[in-house]
Amino acid sequence: MNSITILYVEDEDTDVMLLQHVLAKAGISNPLQTVKDGKAAKDYLAGDGPFADRNAYPLPGVVLLDLNLPYWSGFEVLEWIRQQPQLRRLPVLVFTSSSRPDDIARAYDAGANAYLVKPNALAELASLVLALRDFWLLHNRLPG
């Protein structure tokens, strides 16, 4: 299993806590970094301002991206990522409560690598996290 950093862009504290809880239960020890809005996500990935220290804020190997975010929406973050030469291959998994077909299409159009609807039951979240672990941390090869 690789040890990449996971960046979780999420404005809901409870969703962050739930994911942390489920990751811990599943024994996933990869560092989880969180930012609470789209602009902060962009700053983090660009290494701007408070995120300049790459030791404290390492570049993530995979991004979990909510869509409904303050300042910049998830779509804007995704579009920005795909325009950055050093980030354009970064795997971005949209993680949202929207199951609207429009949003799904738009996310893939903007270059999302996956579209995951937040489960509302803890057991389903646990099973989703296990699937993500197996796919993204175990089987999948990330770009260098």
Next chain:
Amino acid sequence: MNPAPVRILLVEDSMSDALLLQESLGETAPGQFDFTHAESWAEAVECLRRKEFEVLLLDLSLPDVTGRETFLRARAEAPHLPIVVLTGEANEAIGLDAVRHGVQDYLIKGQAYGRQTARAIRYAIERKQVEEALQHTEAALRESEQQLREWNADLERRVAERTASLEETISNLEDFSHSITHDLRAPLRAIRSFAQILGEECLACGRPAAQDHIQRITSAAARMDKLILEVLQYSRLARSELKLAAVDVQELLRGIIATYPAFQPPQVEIQIQGPLPRLLGNEAALTQCFSNLLGNAIKFVAPGTRPQVRIWAEQVENPKAEVRNPKEGRNPKPEKRDEPLAAGIGQSPVTTHPSAPTHHAPRTTRHAPPAPLPAVRLWFADNGVGIPQEAQERIFKMFQRLDKSYDGTGVGLTVVRKAVEKMGGKVGLESEPGRGSRFWLELKAADTAGREAGSVTG
């Protein structure tokens, strides 16, 4: 009954010609004509402005204007006045020309003026009146047409406005639904998940009452989450257009049963007494209907009973005949419900799969007249607790739950009914407490001759 004398303006520069005309007409038709005489066009214009005339007798060679110009000016000066031109014998052609330009008649000078002349003058007046009336009618007609065009344009504009406003409303509704899913479900996710985490943490605390309370929070939140999803599903269904196509309901049911362990043995026994004909419906909507009906069938059983469900199809003999609508709440006839359709709807034995139609089947020939599609009832019979007669209409209404000891939201059957109605069908049931329920939904068959006519809709 002496009519009032006709007021004539005679424009004639030859005094002798003018006198001849006045005198001969005076003799022929005494008291019928009242002459005013002008010797030039300028004088005529003076007269026209001073007095109202009924007809203009116009010589075409006046000192101040001659020929065609004369009647053109006259027409322009008095467009509503009947005009009779006076021409010499040698140039009758100009008289004809004048008539072509809207003058009512012409008289050849020097010929005897008599009864005919008097009549010609009166006819000229009549003709002009008819012409004017006709023009007036035409103008009114044009105006009406123009008005109609304007109204039509206005109507189209208003329809476009209303349509735009409706589209906006729908779009707002969709945004609203979207924010319902997001904004209402997010707090529920927190309540539900943290209650569960709390429950796990509390396992060791040794207080069963606390655990029970936490369990109640979790399941109430889960129920509310389900309720939100189902109401949302209903509202999407209610305002969507369902595209209809031939649906292989037998395959669809098999798929649904295979997908959910809850629909499989040994817990339950669901039996498709097929073959089932293909129906005209919407696959997504039918999936929803079947899942809801099967879910209900296996849920509402007496404790300790192993749910058993049987599914079969039955052709509705005469679609126009009495078809029980759940709204009517009438006592259903048992019909021949225990005889599954032996061979789809058609008469030939069914051994072929829809993807391999029997090409020699006479009903699939391209020139066969389109037979009306028969209606088919799909029955779902269970061994559940049953539903009393007086509650059978109520269960299709939103949020109606007969027995709160069974988990549910009271939306499932509402969704079924709305979906089936959207597909042009009906739903209903037969049931008695303690004797199970037999729900049916009725849709048009996709093929006129049952399953072998798989080529009808491809």
